[in-house]
Amino acid sequence: MKTNKTNEHPMQQDEIYELVATQLSDALTADESRRLNEWIGASEANREEYDRLVEVWNSTPDVSQLSQYDRHKAFAMFLERIQASGVVPAAKAADVVADDDADDVQPEAIGMRRYVLRFMRYAAVVTVLVCACSYLFYNIGQRNMSQAFAMIKVEAPQGSTTKMTLPDGTEVWLNAGSCIEYSQGFGVSDRHVQLTGEGYFEVHRNESMPFIVKxxxxxxxxxxxxxxxxxxxxxxxxxxxxxxxxxxxGLRSAHDGDYQYRLAPDQRAVLEKRSGNMRIENRATTDRLWTDGTIMLNGRxxxxxxxxxxxxxxxxxLIENRELAQTRFYGVFHRKDQSLSQILATLAATGHIHYAINGNVVRIYR
Structure with missing residues (x-):
């Protein structure tokens, strides 16, 4: 049965981090390299842990800066902090020489310097791990938070219109019998809304986050x-x-992000749902008049x-027959000023229709 020497004196976690950091940022001595390799080969769990540490080190954006610090300045600054804190007597700290090529470095100073450098490498690894974990947990938190957002639904019931302001400052008018839905996280990672019915939008500009209505x-x-x-x-x-x-x-049936048509001001796109045909046409009047209660017949x-x-x-x-339903009318009415009875009376005055009101039901006939 094979026995690893490292089992006699198992390495502590800080030693492992120290050796991995030294290997990735500098160079190990022959003895350090032997100890690290023995630990890696001791078990599959050790191998996996080593691979994870290397992966974290390599995937962290600022790792190169952490591993390429100015050792002389960093070492001197660290000694000043040690001296100020009283952890090491001032005289002993002052004896430590930061120059790697100095010939008069005493063994005690060399040991102190090596201890400090090891500590700094260990601190660098810890910093990398903390940053990586913080980044990971932040992204996981953001994703979980997005998934946990509830949907908000705003409706304009029959007989009324509704005006609202979205979290990004976009103003929306909803026509009667319409509704809009959006996530509580609207504006965090996207600006998507779902519309059923009719809405007029004055969209707050944000070039980095397009506004999408489905x-x-x-x-x-x-x-x-x-x-x-x-x-x-x-x-x-x-x-x-x-x-x-x-x-x-774009058609809803198309792939996401596939927008086949682009409109210029005073143009409109009309989709015939049965045939799937889309046409782009110029318009003579604005289609937003309904937002202030205007009802424009306009030959409809x-x-x-x-x-x-x-x-x-x-x-x-209810309209009595199909031929009557095709009759076209002109006129402009305002819901706030004119009742349904007044509008029907005006249409009847043309001689083309008659009507009867029974409760909440209107019957139109010749």
């Missing part, structure tokens, strides 16, 4: 800009309309107008 159909990436994003689950189309700045638009179909009125007033509108 809906069931589209992804939008911006740095700092103003745009309207509409994607209600029940709508046949999704739309991104740009007021200022620049936005990149009655079917689409009815959907907006349902959301704005929290009601249910």
């Amino acid at each position: 809906s069931p159909s589209l992804n939008v990436q911006v740095l700092g800009t103003k745009f309207d994003f509409r994607d209600y689950p029940s709508d046949h189309s999704a739309m991104v309309s740009l007021d200022e700045g620049s936005v990149a638009v 179909r009655l079917a689409d107008i009815a959907v907006d009125l349902e959301r704005s007033y929290g009601t249910k509108i």
Whole structure:
């Protein structure tokens, strides 16, 4: 049975750190090299521990600075601290010579210097280990903290709009029947939000952290800009309309980071959900008028107008037939100043429709 000599006098942990540090930062003597190799070969656990120490040493960014200090200045400064603290008598400390090539160095001084240098190497290893562990625990903590963040959900119920400010200063208006979700860690490592419905965004600029909005159909990436994003689950189309700045638009079905379209101010991207076709078009009016309660018909179909009125007033509108639903109307209304009955009366005055209100349900017919 093979017996290692190191088993007779097992090395202490500080000796191991000292030898590893000396090996990596300077050079071991023949005796030191023998002792270190015997310890490494004593067990698989020792080998693994040695590999870990080497890995920590090599993976720490500042290790080269720690191992390439000015020994003369560092040694002199350390002696001053020893002398000031009274650990070693002043006379003895003053006798220690820092010059490695001095011929008149006494054995006692040589021993003292070697002790100090060993201590400094040991301290360097400890510093490296502390820094590495702190860095590791910080990253693990950051990752665990990100995973532990709860989701925050803000909703604008039917019949009302909501304005909010995100932690980064971005302002968001939510249209009726819309909601936005974001992590409690918003702004820590990313600025991602999930939108259902319609929202108008005035994004606080941050070039190092893009602002990304995801809906069931589209992804939008911006740095700092103003745009309207509409994607209600029940709508046949999704739309991104740009007021200022620049936005990149991509299909939700595409790979993350794949934005196929880029908008300029006064342009909008319209996705037809059934066909998957996307078109980029110029717009004549702003799409954000709804944020102050404006309802603009602008030649839209009655079917689409009815959907907006349902959301704005929290009601249910039934249209008698498909042909009537395709009828187009023009006009501008304001929710704060005009009731649903007043708007319906104005539409009926054109002679194209009649309507009846029964509780919370409106029926439109010829």
